[in-house]
Amino acid sequence: MKCEDVSKELIAYLDHRASPAERRKVEEHLGGCAACRTRVDEFRKIWTVMDEVPAIEPSFGFDARVRQRVAAEPRRRWFSGFVPAPRVVFAAGLLIALGVWVARLPLSDPGAPPTVAAIQQQDFNAIKDLGVLENYDVVTKMDALSELAPATTPQPDKPQPEEPSSND
Amino acid sequence: MVRSDVQLMLDAKAGDEASFDFLLQKYRSPLVNFLYRMVRDTATAEDLAQEVFLRIYRARKQYTPSAKFTTWLFRIATNVALNSVRDNRYDKLAVSLDAPVDDENSAPRELPAREMRIDEHMIERDRTEFIQRAIASLPEKQRVAVLLHKYEEMDYGEIARILDCSESALKSLLFRAYETLRVQLAPLVTQPVERRAGEGRPS
Numbered sequence: 001m002k003c004e005d006v007s008k009e010l011i012a013y014l015d016h017r018a019s020p021a022e023r024r025k026v027e028e029h030l031g032g033c034a035a036c037r038t039r040v041d042e043f044r045k046i047w048t049v050m051d052e053v054p055a056i057e058p059s060f061g062f063d064a065r066v067r068q069r070v071a072a073e074p075r076r077r078w079f080s081g082f083v084p085a086p087r088v089v090f091a092a093g094l095l096i097a098l099g100v101w102v103a104r105l106p107l108s109d110p111g112a113p114p115t116v117a118a119i120q121q122q123d124f125n126a127i128k129d130l131g132v133l134e135n136y137d138v139v140t141k142m143d144a145l146s147e148l149a150p151a152t153t154p155q156p157d158k159p160q161p162e163e164p165s166s167n168d
Numbered sequence: 169m170v171r172s173d174v175q176l177m178l179d180a181k182a183g184d185e186a187s188f189d190f191l192l193q194k195y196r197s198p199l200v201n202f203l204y205r206m207v208r209d210t211a212t213a214e215d216l217a218q219e220v221f222l223r224i225y226r227a228r229k230q231y232t233p234s235a236k237f238t239t240w241l242f243r244i245a246t247n248v249a250l251n252s253v254r255d256n257r258y259d260k261l262a263v264s265l266d267a268p269v270d271d272e273n274s275a276p277r278e279l280p281a282r283e284m285r286i287d288e289h290m291i292e293r294d295r296t297e298f299i300q301r302a303i304a305s306l307p308e309k310q311r312v313a314v315l316l317h318k319y320e321e322m323d324y325g326e327i328a329r330i331l332d333c334s335e336s337a338l339k340s341l342l343f344r345a346y347e348t349l350r351v352q353l354a355p356l357v358t359q360p361v362e363r364r365a366g367e368g369r370p371s
Binding site: 007008009010011012015017039042043045046047049050052053054055056057058059062063065066067069070073 | 185188189192193196197200201204205210213214217218221222225226295296299300303317318319323324336339340342343346349350353354356357
C-alpha cells in the first residue's frame with residue numbers, strides 16, 4: 001500500500017478516532033514504512049508544541065456588553081405578527097396598481113351591444129349626406145358615372161368599391 | 169434537570185431570556201478563543217464574539233433544531249471571522265496559496281523566508297507568536313479545520329458540516345494542514361521550551 005493511500009487516515013489514527021479497520025490498515029503500513037513512522041512521530045510532537053498557545057479569558061465586561069446589545073434590539077410587540085413584511089406590502093401594492101390599470105383599459109369586444117353614443121354617431125352619419133341626395137343634378141350625374149364604370153380601367157390609386165351581388 | 173443546548177435555544181426562541189444568557193455563559197470562552205486564534209487580536213475577537221451572539225439572538229425566532237447548536241454557533245463564528253480577516257487584513261503574513269492571483273502582471277507573491285521569521289521569533293523568544301503565525305499562514309479552510317480539530321476537539325462530522333464539505337474531504341484537508349505545520353513548526357520541535365530562555369539563535 002502506498003503512503004498516499006494511508007495519509008488521509010493518519011490524523012484519525014493519531015487522535016484515536018479511526019475505526020478498527022482503518023487502524024489496522026494504518027498499522028500495517030507503518031510496520032513497513034519508516035518515512036510514515038517519522039511523519040506520525042512528528043505530528044505527535046507538533047501537537048504538543050501547539051498546546052503551548054494559551055487560552056484567553058473574555059474580559060470582565062464582555063457579558064455586560066453582549067446583554068447591552070441584546071437589550072438594544074427592537075422588541076417584538078403583540079401586533080407585530082399582523083404587520084406584513086415590506087416585500088409583501090410591495091407585492092400587494094404592485095398587484096393593486098396592475099388591477100387599476102387593467103380596469104381602466106377600453107373595452108374592445110366586437111360582439112358587445114352598441115352603446116348609446118355609437119348609435120347616435122351612426123344616425124348622424126346617415127343624415128349627414130342627406131343634402132347631397134336631395135340635390136337632383138348630383139344624383140343623376142352619379143347614375144351616369146355608374147353606367148360608364150365597367151368600360152373604364154380602374155384607377156390604381158383609387159380601388160373600386162365592391163358591387164353588391166344583388167341590386168336592391 | 170440539565171437542559172441540552174437545543175432545548176435552551178428552543179426556550180430562548182419561546183422568549184426565555186435566561187436560556188439565552190445560559191448559552192452565553194457556556195460558550196463565551198470557547199467562542200472568544202476560537203475567534204482570537206482566527207484574528208490574533210483580543211479586542212477584535214471580543215467584538216466578533218459579541219456580533220456572533222447578537223446574530224444568534226436575532227435568529228432565535230427562526231431557529232430549528234436541525235443540527236447541533238455548536239455546529240450552528242461555530243458556522244456563524246467562522247463566517248464572521250473570515251469576513252473580518254478578509255475586510256481588515258489583520259495578518260499581512262496570512263498568504264493563501266489557494267487564493268487566485270488578482271493581477272497577472274503584478275509581481276509574484278513572495279512567501280516570507282522561514283529562516284528569517286524563525287530568527288526574529290527566536291530573538292523575541294516568542295514561541296506562541298510563532299505557532300500562531302504558522303497557523304494563520306494556512307489557507308482559510310485548513311486554518312478553521314485545524315482550530316476546530318485541535319483546540320475545540322470537535323468530531324469530524326461536525327467540522328465537516330461547519331465547513332460544508334464531506335468527512336473524507338475534511339480528512340485530506342487536515343492532513344495537508346498538519347503536513348504544512350510539521351514543516352513550519354519543526355524548529356520548535358527540535359528547540360524544546362526549556363532551552364529558549366537565555367539562548368538566542370537556534371543552532
